[in-house]
Amino acid sequence: MSTSLSRKRFLQGSAAAVAAALVTSREVLANPATPSTAKPAMPLTIVWDKTFPKSPKVDHHKVTFKNRYGITLAADLYVPKNAGGRKLAALAVCGPFGAVKEQSSGLYAQTLAERGFATVAFDPSFTGESGGQPRNVASPDINTEDVSAAVDFLGLQPLVDRERIGVVGICGWGGIALNAVAVDKRVKAVVASTMYDMSRVMSKGYNDSVTPAQRAQALEQLSRQRWVDAEKGSPAVGPVSLELKGGEPPFVVEYAGYYKSRRRGFHPRAINSNSSWTVTTPLSFMNAPLMTSIAEIAPRPLLLIHGEKAHSRYFSEAAFAAAAQPKELLIIPGANHVDLYDRLDVIPFDRMAAFFETNLKPAGAGHV
Template sequence: MKKFILPILMATSFSAIAQTNDGWDKTFPKNEKVDHRKVSFKNRYGITLAADLYQPKDRGDKRLAGIAVGGPFGAVKEQSSGLYAQTMAERGFVTLAFDPSYTGESGGEPRNVASPDINTEDFSAAVDFLGLQPSVDRERIGIIGICGWGGMALNATAVDKRIKAVATSTMYDMTRVMSKGYNDSVTKEERTKTLEQLSQQRWKDAESGTPALQPPYNVLKGGEAQFLVDYADYYMKPRGYHVRAVNSGNAWTQTTPLSFMNMPLLTYIKEISPRPILLIHGEKAHSRYFSETAYEAAEEPKELLIIPGASHVDLYDDQKKLIPFDKLTSFFNENLK
């Protein structure tokens, strides 16, 4: 296991974003070295996905390596995935940050529902789109998954052999946490009770014709664990709030966990090899064990990069300059030759 040490710099302040005259509606500043345009494309299920395409201004007529970026779980492309995509575009890649099916500006009904199958497919649909761009060499495409989309990215790479390299940042295995709880603490009896409740909720939703929603996300009542406070500090403050994000005071449907309960995302992680995996996680993140166990299960070539002093949310927006963009750049330059 390698460790990567970065200097701690003064945090910068990102404002809550209202759409500007040029259409910029992100939670991070626009980079003038990068061209940006909104795009859309369909996944294999016919759902239209909305995305932001970022390209270096000085790209000339060369075909460049492409990177699709998704996550975190409950976020939109105007937040972390867009920041990662824009930053990697400045570093010479054509990048695509997308809204997953049923969320943000992407299509799909009902709203605010997730699926390990469909959301894995969203990554492959992003690869479809990148491979059709004249500025992209389709033999040199990788992906980055952040938080809950880290597990989706690993799953997509296992099944989609067009993906040549995968990196995850502050990764969650959503099937594991929904079915087993944090640190696998849920008992069989607790799991059975949850499934009974979710099963009954299906009848209620069918009767009403509209899926019921969970309580609003990241609305604190006091006494929450520190990682929940950290989430709220990002999603509910000017730093990272976005009106379309599920996590910014909106909610998933109550039955969203059903499809995650018995479909383990990382079953075939060994089949990513011989393509390389880079797992990035914060030393102090409550979720660190997801990357550690994924690393143990994966085959070479693989690397687990622990960022000293970083929490889970620190790797969302780089306020403390902890996201290892230099490492991500060298990883993809080396593996998307």
């Protein structure tokens, strides 16, 4: 970013950085192996509209639950078939930042359900099928709460052992997941895959390239944008995400190759596919560092997974350095950032399953 950064360029840059990083709690399933007959709190898409094929090895249900702020979150619950009535370990899954549950998080959730876990992939507040106004805005606090709300939901399911719950965060939700697990002691283990620290990239730019003067200028511009939004009565939005014009960095092209491709990751409800964030979305992240309490995850185990060739690798390396034991950093040879979104030949699902099997053991047993 240039020291002579213009207002327009900053606002466009902020949106690009976000994109590149890029039914209530009472509606509990009486039997998670069968669909709920309760009337949903909000309309949900019933047809299978995921970016990945439906697995014959799991049962799938659309569900909703509320977070602590009263926002209704829409989610997909995946349960392995023929669970045999035993209590299952469970995983809450979300991410990437600007994605929806029909994309990477759903793929992770379904694949881990195939390996024996009850899983829930959810849309964050203000995005996808979840509630909250205005749309397409993010919050380090509310989104951290979303993770704990998913833990609430899982812990109320009769088929779930609430003492064996883990969390998986992908991309920008990797950092949010770590922030949530640090404070939510109910979670027994956490995986962050191809992690972004959204507070760091929004406040300091990539590789911490933003100077204090540039940060002050950015905050000045975003603060004044609030008056524009207040006068208009609705928030301004940035340019449509990942509309390539030519000359973009390779990692932005990689993002577009996932989110814009109908053969890969495009989904009409995803902000990164065909929409945009509100211009002032970075404000709350710029003064709320997500990694402050990462050491408090211990003694619960942490697994960080990142691609060797990912532009974002330094986020996981920094998190690993700041975290306390037990911790592990798994680098996937040759992989870039988005390879860990959907490439089944690259994402180490067996390693993740083994991690959770080891760390979510039932009392007195040697495996899940």
